Amino acid sequence: MTSREPLLDVQNLTIEFPLSGRWTPVVQDVSFSIEAGQTVGLVGESGSGKTVTSLALLGLIQAQGARIANGSIRFEGGDLAKFSESEFQRIRGERIGMIFQQPTRSLNPAYTVGEQIAETLRYHRGLSRRAAWNRAVELLDRVRIPQAARRAAEYPHMFSGGMCQRVMIAMALACEPVLLIADEPTTALDVTVQAKILDLLRTIQSETGISILFISHDLAVIAQMCAKVVVMYAGQVVECANAEQVFVTPMHPYTEGLLSAIPRPGQSSELVAIPGNVPPPGTMPTGCRFHPRCDYHIAGRCDSIAPGPRLAGAERSARCLRIGEVNLKGIVLA
Amino acid sequence: MAGLAFLLFLLVLALFAGWIAPQDPLAQQLALRLKPPSWQHWLGSDDYGRDQLSRLIYGTRATFLAALEAVAIGVVLGVPLGLIAGYFGGLMDIVLSRLMDALMSTPALILALTIVAVLGFGLVNAMAAVGIVIAPRFFRVMRSATQDVRQETYIEASNALGASTGRILFHHVLPNVLSPLVVQVSVTLGAAVNAEAGLSFLGVGVRIPDPSWGSMLTTAASNITLAPHLVWAPGIMIAVTVLAFTVLGDGLRQAMGTRRLPAAEEA
Amino acid sequence: MSLLEVSGLGKTFVTRRSLLGIPTARVEAVRDVSFTVEPGETLALVGESGTGKSTAGRLVLRLIEPDAGSVRCEGTNVLALSRFELRAMRRRMQMVFQDPYSSLDPRVPIGRSIGEPMLIHFGTPRRERERKTTELLERVGFGADMLVRYPRELSGGQLQRVAIARALTLGPRLIVCDEPVAALDVSVRAQVLNLMAELQRDLGIAYIFISHDLALVEVIAHRVAVMRAGSIVEMGGVRDIFGRPQHAYTRELLAAIPVPVPRTVQMGARS
Numbered sequence: 001m002t003s004r005e006p007l008l009d010v011q012n013l014t015i016e017f018p019l020s021g022r023w024t025p026v027v028q029d030v031s032f033s034i035e036a037g038q039t040v041g042l043v044g045e046s047g048s049g050k051t052v053t054s055l056a057l058l059g060l061i062q063a064q065g066a067r068i069a070n071g072s073i074r075f076e077g078g079d080l081a082k083f084s085e086s087e088f089q090r091i092r093g094e095r096i097g098m099i100f101q102q103p104t105r106s107l108n109p110a111y112t113v114g115e116q117i118a119e120t121l122r123y124h125r126g127l128s129r130r131a132a133w134n135r136a137v138e139l140l141d142r143v144r145i146p147q148a149a150r151r152a153a154e155y156p157h158m159f160s161g162g163m164c165q166r167v168m169i170a171m172a173l174a175c176e177p178v179l180l181i182a183d184e185p186t187t188a189l190d191v192t193v194q195a196k197i198l199d200l201l202r203t204i205q206s207e208t209g210i211s212i213l214f215i216s217h218d219l220a221v222i223a224q225m226c227a228k229v230v231v232m233y234a235g236q237v238v239e240c241a242n243a244e245q246v247f248v249t250p251m252h253p254y255t256e257g258l259l260s261a262i263p264r265p266g267q268s269s270e271l272v273a274i275p276g277n278v279p280p281p282g283t284m285p286t287g288c289r290f291h292p293r294c295d296y297h298i299a300g301r302c303d304s305i306a307p308g309p310r311l312a313g314a315e316r317s318a319r320c321l322r323i324g325e326v327n328l329k330g331i332v333l334a
Numbered sequence: 335m336a337g338l339a340f341l342l343f344l345l346v347l348a349l350f351a352g353w354i355a356p357q358d359p360l361a362q363q364l365a366l367r368l369k370p371p372s373w374q375h376w377l378g379s380d381d382y383g384r385d386q387l388s389r390l391i392y393g394t395r396a397t398f399l400a401a402l403e404a405v406a407i408g409v410v411l412g413v414p415l416g417l418i419a420g421y422f423g424g425l426m427d428i429v430l431s432r433l434m435d436a437l438m439s440t441p442a443l444i445l446a447l448t449i450v451a452v453l454g455f456g457l458v459n460a461m462a463a464v465g466i467v468i469a470p471r472f473f474r475v476m477r478s479a480t481q482d483v484r485q486e487t488y489i490e491a492s493n494a495l496g497a498s499t500g501r502i503l504f505h506h507v508l509p510n511v512l513s514p515l516v517v518q519v520s521v522t523l524g525a526a527v528n529a530e531a532g533l534s535f536l537g538v539g540v541r542i543p544d545p546s547w548g549s550m551l552t553t554a555a556s557n558i559t560l561a562p563h564l565v566w567a568p569g570i571m572i573a574v575t576v577l578a579f580t581v582l583g584d585g586l587r588q589a590m591g592t593r594r595l596p597a598a599e600e601a
Numbered sequence: 602m603s604l605l606e607v608s609g610l611g612k613t614f615v616t617r618r619s620l621l622g623i624p625t626a627r628v629e630a631v632r633d634v635s636f637t638v639e640p641g642e643t644l645a646l647v648g649e650s651g652t653g654k655s656t657a658g659r660l661v662l663r664l665i666e667p668d669a670g671s672v673r674c675e676g677t678n679v680l681a682l683s684r685f686e687l688r689a690m691r692r693r694m695q696m697v698f699q700d701p702y703s704s705l706d707p708r709v710p711i712g713r714s715i716g717e718p719m720l721i722h723f724g725t726p727r728r729e730r731e732r733k734t735t736e737l738l739e740r741v742g743f744g745a746d747m748l749v750r751y752p753r754e755l756s757g758g759q760l761q762r763v764a765i766a767r768a769l770t771l772g773p774r775l776i777v778c779d780e781p782v783a784a785l786d787v788s789v790r791a792q793v794l795n796l797m798a799e800l801q802r803d804l805g806i807a808y809i810f811i812s813h814d815l816a817l818v819e820v821i822a823h824r825v826a827v828m829r830a831g832s833i834v835e836m837g838g839v840r841d842i843f844g845r846p847q848h849a850y851t852r853e854l855l856a857a858i859p860v861p862v863p864r865t866v867q868m869g870a871r872s
Contacts, residue, residue, distance in 0.1 A: 045786035045788060045789075046786055161650075190649035190650055191813065191815065191854065191858060191859075192853055192857040194857065195857040217786065217787060218787075219787070220858075220859035223861050224864065227865075243864075243866075244865050244866050247861070247862065247863050247866065257788055258787060258788060261787050261790065261791060262787075262816070262861050263816050263817050263819065263820040265843065271794050271795055271821075272791055273789060273790065273791030274789070275792075277756045277758070277789075278786075487698045488706045488707075490698070491705075491764075491767075492706075494664055494695065495691060495721065496718065496771075498688075498721075501721065510707070510708060
């Protein structure tokens with residue numbers, strides 16, 4: 001148990017959106033932490049709240065009309081949950097960088113790539129035009145864009161999806177932030193390009209010691225990148241543990257379901273699905289949110305008591321009443 | 335919904351003018367010409383001694399019919415052509431678009447006057463001219479909406495299932511482009527009211543002595559030194575009616591607008 | 602006789618025209634593509650984005666007109682059919698699309714969407730249509746209450762199952778599936794895929810399964826055709842392609858698939 005404070009510490013975060021005229025929680029009681037130099041994976045499907053959570057870290061949900069109703073986000077001595085817009089502007093890009101799912105749409109088509117990176121540097125670091133441009137070229141080189149000097153003068157439409165994502169990474173890292181939030185960064189990319197981008201991220205992490213919050217619905221990608229995994233379902237964290245624990249010995253039936261849904265070569269039986277659907281915000285079932293779809297739910301317990309996150313070992317937790325009672329299947333190692 | 339309420343009120347006026355209006359709008363009382371508002375004539379009388387209020391109420395009917403006629407002609411011309419141009423694209427689209435561009439680039443009132451000169455005077459012809467002039471608006475809206483819907487997967491799916499083009503256009507495209515059309519109709523009705531007023535003001539619209547707001551303005555203008563009060567009633571009515579239509583259009587646009595739930599749904 | 606024989610299929614798109622409309626840049630989306638599909642089997646067309654696999658699927662159904670090649674379905678030359686005959690051919694070959702949220706007309710209740718093909722092709726009267734539609738809905742796991750619901754009320758997985766029901770209406774022998782589960786949550790995909798497998802077993806339907814997800818293809822396909830830049834670079838049985846890939850591109854693709862095993866475990870297992 002380390003006594004060093006985590007880089008980012010989210011506690012009991014609850015985010016509400018105005019839906020049908022009422023404040024409805026879309027993310028509820030979410031807690032997790034990221035240590036310095038660590039990659040944490042945030043896994044979930046649609047309706048899990050993972051993207052909303054990540055946007056809240058940078059104060060980007062207020063623009064959509066949402067609010068943080070409860071909880072804290074401790075980062076470098078301050079509480080992001082209470083930051084004003086001007087305080088956020090000082091940390092966006094500077095201390096926390098972010099890359100998104102659609103790299104080709106994240107860049108402004110009217111400016112050259114080098115110009116966009118240089119702008120961040122001039123704004124945050126006060127560099128001169130020349131110094132900022134040179135640094136931009138350096139960064140493009142760092143993310144392995146060939147002929148960086150020439151390509152910096154090109155416009156985004158000349159770049160493929162994978163290349164655009166590299167540019168986004170360069171931009172996000174320009175001011176040397178301590179945390180990078182990556183929201184489904186490779187979901188829209190081809191598999192060969194994805195492999196290269198993931199490799200790049202791992203290299204950068206080992207070189208700079210940056211922490212990464214990696215958000216994805218793809219467990220295979222999460223397995224490749226993350227030391228710690230946070231599984232979200234219907235707005236809550238249902239499991240939080242290190243990668244090996246989550247994959248080999250999961251503690252929550254939803255995690256087990258996700259793992260068994262991964263197609264396995266040579267499997268002769270049917271593919272496994274989790275029956276039912278994710279409940280939309282505001283229509284949560286009583287008791288455990290997952291119980292209607294759970295193979296292990298017990299009538300009378302799981303449908304009336306809403307489990308909080310319960311310890312399931314050192315530094316791991318799961319939101320299930322039946323921890324220890326059921327033997328869940330993880331991935332089978334060859 | 336204030337717009338809707340006001341328009342309904344006008345509709346009632348138009349339909350029941352005969353019962354509501356206190357006096358015969360055509361009855362002349364030359365002894366009482368150009369009188370300011372009084373108990374006998376709530377809004378005063380015009381240069382022939384006719385009751386302003388009654389003329390205003392009867393004028394509602396003329397104005398509404400005129401606006402409806404113009405918009406109907408605009409819709410009949412613009413909507414099918416817009417659907418065709420948007421759906422088929424290519425040469426058809428190019429030709430039709432250029433045609434509509436030409437129509438749109440001509441100053442509306444000039445074009446209307448020209449058409450009236452050819453067809454003959456009278457409100458019906460004048461509003462038909464207006465209809466031709468505003469058709470491009472509907473064409474544009476329909477074309478762009480159709481192009482959007484054209485890209486949707488369910489159109490491709492209908493094709494794959496063997497539906498004929500006619501069926502696709504009528505059953506699948508049209509119902510999905512109705513909402514921008516409705517909004518456009520509402521706003522254009524306002525513009526048509528304005529156009530009627532303009533044309534009648536110029537003397538090309540309504541036949542004298544039938545009342546319409548535009549012709550009332552003509553009378554008011556020529557008697558402005560003797561009876562300035564005549565301007566107010568028709569002027570305000572026109573302005574407020576156009577505003578009401580526009581507000582209604584805005585409201586409709588908002589009501590029909592977003593169908594998707596907010597970003598909160600996709601986490 | 603094979604159910605479907607495709608030979609030398611080609612399609613070029615114009616990407617840019619000069620002011621006068623003369624094409625100045627073209628892209629050959631599909632080039633010399635040939636394959637066969639046997640009754641009741643699943644052929645996967647795999648490749649990354651822009652490799653022409655979606656276009657190839659649409660060419661087979663003649664949703665896009667091919668520039669070259671031939672398509673024979675149960676012996677009939679699809680490309681030579683008149684528009685009228687093509688409509689009849691549509692009964693034999695159908696398609697399920699990638700985006701479940703837009704493949705159904707949002708203004709039409711589910712029941713009518715499914716019944717529409719019957720109306721178009723056979724003029725089936727309303728009561729009969731309803732009866733058959735209810736049957737089809739049951740086949741894909743829904744009750745009769747689904748008849749009156751609207752697409753916006755359903756989730757992606759449910760919509761895709763409805764789309765399958767609609768594709769089944771005319772009794773096709775072949776269904777082209779364009780990334781049918783790519784837009785669905787991982788935990789829901791099996792609902793759709795298992796249904797497709799069941800239909801194949803029970804009704805003998807063949808699939809052309811277009812996908813970029815190789816891990817998935819390995820589990821559900823019988824034969825695989827790997828596409829790159831508009832052409833097929835390798836084709837064979839699924840075990841051959843995945844176990845003994847011949848072409849360099851195939852090997853590159855396979856190597857890039859992320860393994861769902863944490864790195865610490867992988868490394869630990871090796872030591």
